[in-house]
Amino acid sequence: MIFDQFNQSSGSSSSNASKQAKTRKPKKVVVQKSVQTNSAPNSKNIASITNTRKRSNRSSQLVGWQRNPFNTVAINSEADIDGSSINSEQEKDIEKSILLKNLERYNVEIVAEFNNEKIVLIDSRRFRQGEYLNDEILIDRIENDQITFRNGSTTVTRNVGN
Numbered sequence: 001m002i003f004d005q006f007n008q009s010s011g012s013s014s015s016n017a018s019k020q021a022k023t024r025k026p027k028k029v030v031v032q033k034s035v036q037t038n039s040a041p042n043s044k045n046i047a048s049i050t051n052t053r054k055r056s057n058r059s060s061q062l063v064g065w066q067r068n069p070f071n072t073v074a075i076n077s078e079a080d081i082d083g084s085s086i087n088s089e090q091e092k093d094i095e096k097s098i099l100l101k102n103l104e105r106y107n108v109e110i111v112a113e114f115n116n117e118k119i120v121l122i123d124s125r126r127f128r129q130g131e132y133l134n135d136e137i138l139i140d141r142i143e144n145d146q147i148t149f150r151n152g153s154t155t156v157t158r159n160v161g162n
Contacts, residue, residue, distance in 0.1 A: 102134075102137060120142050
């Protein structure tokens with residue numbers, strides 16, 4: 001009995017002391033750490049804050065691939081009549097340059113005339129007037145020194161031997 005009382009009293013006193021120590025010590029440590037971080041400002045943290053502010057200023061002034069979603073954009077409902085005429089001229093120039101690039105790979109060798117019909121030799125293949133060089137390029141006219149090709153509404157004239 002005495003032994004049981006002794007164990008109960010020693011067990012309860014040690015557990016109370018350990019509980020008090022456990023609960024008090026971590027609170028003091030946490031408070032001390034938070035006080036230390038708050039009391040001494042770090043220059044690196046201040047520099048990172050200013051950098052993020054600079055980045056946010058840059059992101060609010062988006063220029064490039066997409067429009068800035070943070071700014072309102074006024075939409076012009078009027079059609080640009082002058083711009084459409086320029087666009088059609090530019091489209092013709094683009095079509096002509098594409099046709100020229102396609103024709104550069106072909107070698108116009110010689111023009112021959114058989115039975116009042118002119119034949120042109122292009123890359124060792126014979127073509128007559130009105131035939132297609134490929135699926136798109138039509139041989140429009142064959143003359144002695146030049147050939148006229150047509151692709152849609154664009155026409156290009158090339159000299160024989162080039």
